[in-house]
Amino acid sequence: xxxxxxxxxxxxxxxxxxxxxxxxxxxxxxxxxxxxxxxxxxxxxxxxxxxxxxxxxxxxxxxxxxxxxxxxxxxxxxxxxxxxxxxxxxxxxxxxxxxxxxxxxxxxxxxxxxxxxxxxxxxxxxxxxxxxxxxxxxxxxxxxxxxxxxxxxxxxxxxxxxxxxxxxxxxxxxxxxxxxxxxxxxxxxxxxxxxxxxxxxxxxxxxxxxxxxxxxxxxxxxxxxxxxxxxxxxxxxxxxxxxxxxxxxxxxxxxxxxxxxxxxxxxxxxxxxxxxxxxxxxxxxxxxxxxxxxxxxxxxxxxxxxxxxxxxxxxxxxxxxxxxxxxxxxx
Amino acid sequence: xxxxxxxxxxxxxxxxxxxxxxxxxxxxxxxxxxxxxxxxxxxxxxxxxxxxxxxxxxxxxxxxxxxxxxxxxxxxxxxxxxxxxxxxxxxxxxxxxxxxxxxxxxxxxxxxxxxxxxxxxxxxxxxxxxxxxxxxxxxxxxxxxxxxxxxxxxxxxxxxxxxxxxxxxxxxxxxxxxxxxxxxxxxxxxxxxxxxxxxxxxxxxxxxxxxxxxxxxxxxxxxxxxxxxxxxxxxxxxxxxxxxxxxxxxxxxxxxxxx
Ligand SMILES: Cc1cc2nc3c(=O)[nH]c(=O)nc-3n(C[C@H](O)[C@H](O)[C@H](O)COP(=O)(O)OP(=O)(O)OC[C@H]3O[C@@H](n4cnc5c(N)ncnc54)[C@H](O)[C@@H]3O)c2cc1C
Ligand SMILES: Nc1ncnc2c1ncn2[C@@H]1O[C@H](COP(=O)(O)O)[C@@H](O)[C@H]1O
Numbered sequence: 001x002x003x004x005x006x007x008x009x010x011x012x013x014x015x016x017x018x019x020x021x022x023x024x025x026x027x028x029x030x031x032x033x034x035x036x037x038x039x040x041x042x043x044x045x046x047x048x049x050x051x052x053x054x055x056x057x058x059x060x061x062x063x064x065x066x067x068x069x070x071x072x073x074x075x076x077x078x079x080x081x082x083x084x085x086x087x088x089x090x091x092x093x094x095x096x097x098x099x100x101x102x103x104x105x106x107x108x109x110x111x112x113x114x115x116x117x118x119x120x121x122x123x124x125x126x127x128x129x130x131x132x133x134x135x136x137x138x139x140x141x142x143x144x145x146x147x148x149x150x151x152x153x154x155x156x157x158x159x160x161x162x163x164x165x166x167x168x169x170x171x172x173x174x175x176x177x178x179x180x181x182x183x184x185x186x187x188x189x190x191x192x193x194x195x196x197x198x199x200x201x202x203x204x205x206x207x208x209x210x211x212x213x214x215x216x217x218x219x220x221x222x223x224x225x226x227x228x229x230x231x232x233x234x235x236x237x238x239x240x241x242x243x244x245x246x247x248x249x250x251x252x253x254x255x256x257x258x259x260x261x262x263x264x265x266x267x268x269x270x271x272x273x274x275x276x277x278x279x280x281x282x283x284x285x286x287x288x289x290x291x292x293x294x295x296x297x298x299x300x301x302x303x304x305x306x307x308x309x310x311x312x313x314x315x316x317x318x319x320x321x322x323x324x325x326x327x328x329x330x331x
Numbered sequence: 332x333x334x335x336x337x338x339x340x341x342x343x344x345x346x347x348x349x350x351x352x353x354x355x356x357x358x359x360x361x362x363x364x365x366x367x368x369x370x371x372x373x374x375x376x377x378x379x380x381x382x383x384x385x386x387x388x389x390x391x392x393x394x395x396x397x398x399x400x401x402x403x404x405x406x407x408x409x410x411x412x413x414x415x416x417x418x419x420x421x422x423x424x425x426x427x428x429x430x431x432x433x434x435x436x437x438x439x440x441x442x443x444x445x446x447x448x449x450x451x452x453x454x455x456x457x458x459x460x461x462x463x464x465x466x467x468x469x470x471x472x473x474x475x476x477x478x479x480x481x482x483x484x485x486x487x488x489x490x491x492x493x494x495x496x497x498x499x500x501x502x503x504x505x506x507x508x509x510x511x512x513x514x515x516x517x518x519x520x521x522x523x524x525x526x527x528x529x530x531x532x533x534x535x536x537x538x539x540x541x542x543x544x545x546x547x548x549x550x551x552x553x554x555x556x557x558x559x560x561x562x563x564x565x566x567x568x569x570x571x572x573x574x575x576x577x578x579x580x581x582x583x584x585x586x587x588x589x590x
Contacts, residue, residue, distance in 0.1 A: 010494065074471075098475050098494060099494075101459065105459045105466075106466055110466060112549065114550040115549070115550070117457040117458060118456065137454075137456060139347050139350055139557070142355075142424075142553070142554065142556075144551070145551045145553055147548065185502055186501070188498050188500050189499040190498065191496065191499075192498070194495055200494065206589070206590070257369065265587075275344065276345070286584070286589045299565045299567075300563075300565070303566065304567075304568060305565045308576065313577065319574075321581055324581055324585065
């Protein structure tokens with residue numbers, strides 16, 4: 001028996017939230033009294049396997065093959081199946097990224113095993129995984145108990161703290177996965193990599209978001225949002241109204257039909273606080289609202305509020321943070 | 332070519348906070364029910380594939396008898412036909428049971444080349460049903476597709492997006508495709524469409540017809556509850572000037588240790 005964690009890599013870089021899952025995996029493996037195994041799949045990704053050793057696994061399995069260079073579901077599922085066999089894994093985890101969700105889902109289904117998608121907490125009871133899921137868009141929680149010997153879960157990013165990298169442990173073991181390129185149904189024709197300088201919303205510790213409140217000068221409004229985000233090392237978010245109005249691309253949308261985020265600090269500027277927006281950011285640790293309407297619903301969920309014009313408040317905040325965080329000289 | 336689009340009927344998002352654990356447990360949710368917002372994109376894409384490739388489209392929903400409003404919305408948008416699947420054994424939140432019933436319905440429909448689905452349901456939130464449907468059918472799967480570039484010679488070319496960016500890929504049919512919001516702008520049903528849909532008689536496929544009186548299940552949902560209420564008392568930062576307000580807010584946030 002073991003706990004197996006898939007460490008996702010994109011273009012040779014480990015996906016940060018994978019370490020959160022591996023850190024939690026250590027805890028689960030200890031309470032089961034079974035080993036923790038990390039799985040890295042790709043081509044020429046020894047560095048990721050090496051990095052994984054710093055987060056406490058007993059073994060790192062490395063499946064390396066040219067056909068595995070980029071994520072494709074069928075060959076990656078074959079690699080995960082092989083790793084489950086090799087590690088005799090009973091608890092199989094991944095971060096709930098697009099690929100992590102799909103991979104755990106397909107392999108769980110192939111093995112007729114239970115799946116807890118996008119779990120927000122994990123624990124062990126009576127030798128089995130119990131996952132907590134947030135459903136009805138954050139309005140209901142449920143414990144998921146498994147009736148199967150294999151228990152799969154994908155884990156929502158930022159559900160667990162990122163572990164500190166420690167001394168490298170565990171050996172890297174090659175995991176041969178026979179993939180016949182001719183048998184892989186999916187062919188990748190073209191790749192447009194994401195802008196890696198942009199901080200991902202789901203991984204962000206701090207998010208600064210803008211809403212329809214920028215309407216009188218949207219370009220300036222989102223420039224002010226971005227400037228504050230830059231000083232704080234934060235990601236930029238937006239309400240759907242701002243996205244629908246074309247002020248900012250959809251990938252920045254937070255909420256019901258956008259991203260679900262859980263930063264330590266969420267600053268909402270010119271956002272009214274509609275239920276569908278709260279569904280995406282209501283779990284943030286500290287919420288700050290900047291809104292000129294003192295009766296805006298966002299103030300009911302916020303910890304701190306400034307009633308005022310974002311076009312004045314945002315630059316003042318940026319300036320103050322620069323001063324306090326010692327970034328003023330860059331001005 | 333035939334396209335099936337999977338449509339779930341879900342609570343109006345504005346009413347989700349009112350849904351109680353008891354309602355979820357009993358399966359008798361009192362909220363106003365509408366088409367799952369993500370599934371409007373799938374329905375729109377089904378209609379567009381009809382226009383582009385002469386495909387016929389069928390909307391399939393797993394739900395209880397009478398739960399046809401979401402299907403009627405799809406019909407009113409322009410999907411050709413609709414089918415309600417009523418399988419009691421698939422109602423208790425096990426995604427594989429739901430997928431088993433939907434896959435059986437697709438098979439029952441016959442000749443389907445493409446199954447389109449939404450990205451996620453706003454109540455189940457699993458983003459897993461399409462994976463299960465592909466698995467149960469033994470079909471290929473494309474997730475989070477932002478554009479269907481072409482379908483020709485039994486192969487679909489599509490763009491999909493994930494955290495690492497965008498990829499253009501090809502995949503042989505038959506295929507299950509979950510669509511992302513970027514794929515299209517769902518149309519509003521026309522007046523004529525609504526009239527026609529309101530008169531449509533939607534056939535119901537039963538567990539018996541599908542041979543699904545019982546479905547083994549893999550997970551149990553226990554201890555349904557409301558998340559702990561957030562007791563926030565907002566602290567409004569006052570000041571003579573915005574500079575003063577900004578300074579006070581920064582003090583507070585530094586003290587919270589969130590910077
Ligand atoms: C199915 C469905 C899904 C949805 N999904 C999402 C989602 O994913 N994300 C989302 O955000 N919404 C979503 N919505 C939309 C949601 O209901 C709201 O319409 C939207 O969140 C409103 O955006 P907003 O707060 O920016 O705009 P508004 O509600 O118009 O609020 C603008 C706010 O800015 C303030 N303001 C104006 N000028 C200034 C100024 N100069 N300085 C400071 N404050 C100012 C105003 O007082 C107001 O409170 C969804 C809706 C539906 C029906
Ligand atoms: N009961 C259902 N009936 C029809 N389609 C469904 C049902 N449940 C889920 N789906 C489809 O699967 C997608 C993902 O749902 P979920 O896995 O519940 O997040 C939805 O957007 C729908 O297209």
